[in-house]
Amino acid sequence: MLNFKMSKTKNPKSLYNLCINIAVVDCLTLCKFCKKDFRILPNNVLFDFYYKMYIEDGLWLLGLEYSELEVFSRMLKVKHNRTKLLKSFQSLIKRDSNIMYELIKGYAKLKLHPETINFKTIELGLQLGTFFNEGGWYSYAIQVLDYVEEMCRQMEQTTEVLCKLLECYQKRLQAEATFCMFKEAEKTYNLANLLVIELKQLNALPNLSSLYALFSALFFVRSEYDEAYSWAKNSLLLLKDNLPTRIIVEVLRQASKSCVVKRRFDQAGLLIRQAVSLASKLYKTDEHPSYSDTLIDYGFFLLNFDSIQQSVKVYEKALSIRKDVFDSDNIHVAIGYEDLAYALYVNEYSSGRFNAASENIEAAIKIFERILPKDHLMLASAKRVKALILEEIALDLRDLTNPCSQEELLAESERLHKSALALSHAAFGERNVQTAKHYGNLGRLYQSMMEYEEAEKMHLRAIAIKEELLGPDDYEVALSIGHLASLYNYHMKRHRDAEKLYKRSIEINLRLFGDSYSGLEYDYRGLINVYTELHDIETMLHYTQLMREWKCKRDVQVPIKIYPDSVQPLHVVIQKFFDLC
The missing domain is CATH 1.25.40 (Serine Threonine Protein Phosphatase 5, Tetratricopeptide repeat)
Structure with missing residues (x-):
C-alpha cells in the first residue's frame, strides 16, 4: 500500500x-x-x-x-x-x-431494518436523490426518494423528521415535474402543502423559497402561467441573503422563466442576469452543469425577448458544457440539442437555411429515443420542433425534378404534429396553452398543404383556447392571429378579415416588444399585400413607409451584452422586481 x-x-x-x-x-x-x-x-x-x-x-x-x-x-x-x-x-x-440498480437496491435494504433508519440514513437518501436529479436520471431519483418518504414515515414524527420529509417532497417534485410525470407531481405537491400547514402549526417552518420556486416550476411545465408567476413572486418574497447561493440562483431562474411567459421582460431580464452573474461566480468555471442550466434559462429569455442571435450563442455554450460533462445518451444533452435547434430554426426562419437546426433536432431525438419511452412528452416536444423544420424545408424545396419530396416532407410533418397533439391532449387536456400551440402548428401545416378550411379550423381553435387562458392581448394570441391573417390574406382572399387581424396583431406586439420587434415584418408585409389587393394605394404606401422605418430601427439596434458581469445586492434586485409589478 x-x-x-x-x-x-x-x-x-x-x-x-x-x-x-x-x-x-x-x-x-x-x-x-x-x-x-x-x-x-x-x-x-x-x-x-x-x-x-x-x-x-x-x-x-x-x-x-x-x-x-x-x-x-x-x-x-x-x-x-x-x-x-x-x-x-x-x-x-x-x-x-448496472450501477443504478445496485445503488438503489443497497438503499432499499436499509428500510427493511428499522434499527438502521435514522437521520444519517435519511440524509444519504436525500443526497442520492439530489445527485440523480443533477444527472437527469429522474426515474431513479424518484425511486430513492420514495424510499426516503417511507423511512421518514416509520420514524417518530418530530419537527426534524417532518422537515426532512418536506425536503424529500421538494426533491421528488423536482424530478416528477421535470420528467413530465404530472399526476405524480400533483400528488407530491398536495402532500408538500399539507406538510407546510402542519409545520406552520408547530412553528417549525424552514425557509420555503426553494419549495415555492418548485411549485412555480410545476405550473410552468403545465403551462398554467398565472399560477407559475404567483408562486414565483412568493418564492422571491422569502429569498434571503443567508440562503446558499445555489438556491438563490435556482429561485431567480425559475422566477425569470415565469416572467417570460407572462411577457414581463423587464422583470425577467433583471432576475436572469443576476442569476447568470451569481452562477458564474459561484461555480468559478464555465464547465459546471448547473451553470449550463442557468444559461439554458438565459437563452429562453433572450429568444423570447427577440434577441435571437444572442440566444443561439448562449444555447451553444450551454450545450457545449453539457456535452463535455455527460457526453451523450443523457437527457440534459438532448434538451440542450432541442433548445438550440429551435433557436436556430427561429434565427434562420427568413433565410431558409435549416441544416444546423435539422442536425441538432435529429441529435436530440436520437438520444430521447434511446433513453425515453416512445410516448414520452419530452420526445413529443422534440418531434414538434422537427415537424416545424421539415415544413419549412418542404416549402423551400427548389428541386422540381422530384416533386414528391415536398409532399413526403409535409406528410411526415403532419404525422409528427398529430402525434405531439395527441400526447399533449392526454397530458394536459383541451384547455391548455401547449395543446393550443399544437393546433396552431397544424393550422400552419394545413395552410402549406393547401387544405385551407382545415387550416382555418385549427387556427380558430388555437385562438379560442389561448384567449380563454391568457386573455385577448397576449403574445401567443397575437401569434395565432397573425397566422390566421396570413391564411385569409394569401390563400382564402378574405382581405378585410385579414386586415383586422393584422392590425390587432401589430397592436399587441407593439405594446409588448416595441417598434423594432422582428415579428412586425410579417404583419407589415401582410398589410402591404392586403391593400395592394384592395387597390388602396394610399394605405399600402403608408405601411410600406412603416416597413422601411422598422427596417432602419432593426439595422441600428445595438446588440445587448450577452454575459452580464455585475452582481447587485439581493435586496436591491428584489425591490426592483416588485417595483415593476
Whole structure:
C-alpha cells in the first residue's frame, strides 16, 4: 500500500498526483487492489484515486467500487468535485453498468431494518436523490426518494423528521415535474402543502423559497402561467441573503422563466442576469452543469425577448458544457440539442437555411429515443420542433425534378404534429396553452398543404383556447392571429378579415416588444399585400413607409451584452422586481 503522507517538497501537488498515478497503474495493470487498504483513505484522496481510474479507462473496476452504496456515499460528500463525479458516473451508465440498480437496491435494504433508519440514513437518501436529479436520471431519483418518504414515515414524527420529509417532497417534485410525470407531481405537491400547514402549526417552518420556486416550476411545465408567476413572486418574497447561493440562483431562474411567459421582460431580464452573474461566480468555471442550466434559462429569455442571435450563442455554450460533462445518451444533452435547434430554426426562419437546426433536432431525438419511452412528452416536444423544420424545408424545396419530396416532407410533418397533439391532449387536456400551440402548428401545416378550411379550423381553435387562458392581448394570441391573417390574406382572399387581424396583431406586439420587434415584418408585409389587393394605394404606401422605418430601427439596434458581469445586492434586485409589478 502506498503511503500518501506528504513530505516537505517544492511541489507537493506533483508528488501527490504521482502517487495517485502509480496506485492506479498498479491496480489496473498489476491487479494490486486491496479494498480494505484503499478505503482507509480520506474521502477527497479516495475520490482522486477513483477519478484517475476513470481517466485511465478502468471503468470495470470503478463500476464495482461505485456499485457499493457505502463507497459511493463517501463520494457524494466530496462537493468540490461534483462535475467530475457526474462525468465518470455517466460513463459507467453508458458502459451498460448496472450501477443504478445496485445503488438503489443497497438503499432499499436499509428500510427493511428499522434499527438502521435514522437521520444519517435519511440524509444519504436525500443526497442520492439530489445527485440523480443533477444527472437527469429522474426515474431513479424518484425511486430513492420514495424510499426516503417511507423511512421518514416509520420514524417518530418530530419537527426534524417532518422537515426532512418536506425536503424529500421538494426533491421528488423536482424530478416528477421535470420528467413530465404530472399526476405524480400533483400528488407530491398536495402532500408538500399539507406538510407546510402542519409545520406552520408547530412553528417549525424552514425557509420555503426553494419549495415555492418548485411549485412555480410545476405550473410552468403545465403551462398554467398565472399560477407559475404567483408562486414565483412568493418564492422571491422569502429569498434571503443567508440562503446558499445555489438556491438563490435556482429561485431567480425559475422566477425569470415565469416572467417570460407572462411577457414581463423587464422583470425577467433583471432576475436572469443576476442569476447568470451569481452562477458564474459561484461555480468559478464555465464547465459546471448547473451553470449550463442557468444559461439554458438565459437563452429562453433572450429568444423570447427577440434577441435571437444572442440566444443561439448562449444555447451553444450551454450545450457545449453539457456535452463535455455527460457526453451523450443523457437527457440534459438532448434538451440542450432541442433548445438550440429551435433557436436556430427561429434565427434562420427568413433565410431558409435549416441544416444546423435539422442536425441538432435529429441529435436530440436520437438520444430521447434511446433513453425515453416512445410516448414520452419530452420526445413529443422534440418531434414538434422537427415537424416545424421539415415544413419549412418542404416549402423551400427548389428541386422540381422530384416533386414528391415536398409532399413526403409535409406528410411526415403532419404525422409528427398529430402525434405531439395527441400526447399533449392526454397530458394536459383541451384547455391548455401547449395543446393550443399544437393546433396552431397544424393550422400552419394545413395552410402549406393547401387544405385551407382545415387550416382555418385549427387556427380558430388555437385562438379560442389561448384567449380563454391568457386573455385577448397576449403574445401567443397575437401569434395565432397573425397566422390566421396570413391564411385569409394569401390563400382564402378574405382581405378585410385579414386586415383586422393584422392590425390587432401589430397592436399587441407593439405594446409588448416595441417598434423594432422582428415579428412586425410579417404583419407589415401582410398589410402591404392586403391593400395592394384592395387597390388602396394610399394605405399600402403608408405601411410600406412603416416597413422601411422598422427596417432602419432593426439595422441600428445595438446588440445587448450577452454575459452580464455585475452582481447587485439581493435586496436591491428584489425591490426592483416588485417595483415593476
